Amino acid sequence: KAxxxxxxxxxxxxxxxxxxxxxxxxxxxxxxxxxxxxPGQGLQxxxxxxxxxxxxxxxxxxxxxxRQFSNSRSEMNxxxxxxxxxxxxxxxxxxxxxxxxELFFGEGSRLTVL
Amino acid sequence: xxxTTQPNSMESNEEEPVxxxxxxxxxxxxxxxxxxRQLPSQGPEYVIHGLTSNVNNRMASLAIAEDxxxxxxxxxxxxxxxxxxYYCILRAAIIQGAQKLVFGQGTRLTINP
Numbered sequence: 193k194a195x196x197x198x199x200x201x202x203x204x205x206x207x208x209x210x211x212x213x214x215x216x217x218x219x220x221x222x223x224x225x226x227x228x229x230x231p232g233q234g235l236q237x238x239x240x241x242x243x244x245x246x247x248x249x250x251x252x253x254x255x256x257x258x259r260q261f262s263n264s265r266s267e268m269n270x271x272x273x274x275x276x277x278x279x280x281x282x283x284x285x286x287x288x289x290x291x292x293x294e295l296f297f298g299e300g301s302r303l304t305v306l
Numbered sequence: 307x308x309x310t311t312q313p314n315s316m317e318s319n320e321e322e323p324v325x326x327x328x329x330x331x332x333x334x335x336x337x338x339x340x341x342x343r344q345l346p347s348q349g350p351e352y353v354i355h356g357l358t359s360n361v362n363n364r365m366a367s368l369a370i371a372e373d374x375x376x377x378x379x380x381x382x383x384x385x386x387x388x389x390x391x392y393y394c395i396l397r398a399a400i401i402q403g404a405q406k407l408v409f410g411q412g413t414r415l416t417i418n419p
Contacts, residue, residue, distance in 0.1 A: 234409055294355075
C-alpha cells in the first residue's frame with residue numbers, strides 16, 4: 193500500500209512568488225491535514241480537510257490556503273512568499289475522523305524562499 | 307490545547323531499555339495520549355496511543371499514571387534506528403479538529419552504539 197505522497201520534494205522560490213504543493217493521501221483515507229515545520233517554531237498545524245471541506249485552520253495568515261478534491265488529494269498554496277515561509281511542509285492523512293485515528297505523514301516538501 | 311512537557315534530550319545505549327517521560331497535568335478526561343516520533347529527514351511516525359490503561363505494541367509500551375497527569379513511553383531494547391525526536395501529544399476523541407496535532411518541542415533521543 194503506497195504511503196502519503198507529496199510533490200514536489202524540494203523547491204526554491206523568490207520573495208513575492210506563489211507556490212502550490214500537492215499531497216496524495218493513502219488510498220481510502222479521506223482526512224488530510226497540513227503542517228509547517230521550521231527550526232524555530234517546530235511543527236505547526238496549518239489546516240485540515242475532510243470530504244473537500246476545511247474543518248479546522250491553524251493560526252496562519254490568509255496567504256496560506258488549501259483545498260481538497262473529490263478524490264481526497266489536497267493542495268496547499270502560499271501566495272506572496274516571504275523569507276520566513278522557508279520550511280518543510282508536511283501532509284498527513286488518516287482514515288478516521290475522530291481523535292483516535294493514526295496520522296500517516298508524507299516525507300514533506302522542502303520550500304526555500306530566497 | 308492541553309500542554310505536554312518533555313525533556314529536551316535523552317541519551318541511551320544500544321540494546322538497553324529507554325524510558326521517555328511526559329507530563330500532562332492539564333489533561334482532560336477525554337484526551338488520549340499519543341506518541342509520534344520523527345526520524346531524521348522524515349515525516350513524523352505514529353508510535354502508540356492510550357487513554358487510561360497501559361498499552362503495548364510491536365514498537366513500544368505506554369505506561370500511564372493512575373491520575374493520567376503523566377505517562378512514559380518505553381522502548382524495551384533500543385536500536386540505532388530509534389534515534390529520533392519523540393513527541394508526546396494529547397488528542398481529544400472528537401470529530402471536529404481531530405487531525406490537529408499540537409506538537410511541543412519533543413525529546414531528542416540519542417542512541418550510543
